[in-house]
Amino acid sequence: MSTYKLYYFNVRGRGEVARLIFAAADQKYEDIRYEREEWVSHKSEMPLGQMPVLEYNGVKLPQSAAINRFLANQFHLAGKDNFDQAKVDAVVDTINDMISKYRPIRMEQDEAKQKELTKTFLADELPKHLQNLEGLGKLYGSGGSFFVGNNLTWADLYFYDIAQHILELDENIFNNYPWLKENRQQVEKQPKIAEYLKNRPKTSH
């Protein structure tokens, strides 16, 4: 019997995609959530002094993307063969390219500056990333609503999670991207995902 422990903060952040994968796979795991003050005493227990960390049968694995891909592969949510898995990885990398442009803006302390940077991001940066993602969905999605091969993969779960942060910036953003809108709706409709979304802790980010 394999054991899975996920260590992260009590937020969605970089841990939520793993939780979505566990939920989609209906796989039990220990969902360990450290508050900031608790984390200090556990930091040295983690390979790189960071979280999330997955502990699988006693082996600790850092890096959220490596964790997510590992879990997806364990539970057949990664793509049906090596080439489909590569298409999934390409979608994931493209989502990363998008969100990596936003993260520095989110860290900006000056409120006025943050507002300005966010406006620029929404107008000048975000559209091409969303167009790229729609492009990949249409290229690899076999005519369906999922990113790759007409089946749910972790690319869909990752987009679902990241899109939530984008929607907080502009709740109407996907009205211009019908394929992406439909993709998220298909994810939400999956019974195990719907159940998980209904019951998960509500956190600030």
Place this chain on the structure above:
Amino acid sequence: MPSYKLTYFNGRGRAEISRLIFAAAGQKYEDIRIEREQWPALKPKTPLGQMPVLEVDGVELPQSAAIARFLAKQFHLAGKDNLEQAEVDAVIDTISDINTAWPASSSDEALKKKFLTEDLAKHLQNLETLGKLYGKGGHFFVGNQLTWADLRFYTFGQTCIEAAPDCLNNFSWLEQNRAEVEKQPKIAEYLKNRPKTSF
């Protein structure tokens, strides 16, 4: 037998890891190198308007990491099972984190210097930690055999050393790792014969 076509600029950059994987595997492929002037015409024909792109039996795949991982898995250079592949991915991601943190394209020389003299070392320390955690006591990052994590660190190491020749002086495990990669016969052959480019 699939046919492989890799398209990139005439440089190492984001394609060299894939070229090293092909070399380590002894696998033939079309190594297409586009000059800067040719790129604008080609750009709209690529899935994301970017390179590298790998074409496998006519289907295009963008994103350098996705390409490299696909090739590594094709040629059994990705790790022997799902957990080892994840350990390899963790090393790859840790190298990516260094690139993200490195203000390489900044015009602020003081900022770049600060990164090289103060921050780089702790990132390299993280890589040594993973090598010792997953390397089963050997010189390769994961499981005592060559994987694309070693090839990726090899290419990254070259970038590091070009920016700061002494960057690996305090990291004998990492130095040894690169030496082991260079000794692999097919890699040694490839390194000897590959085009010399500015990036």
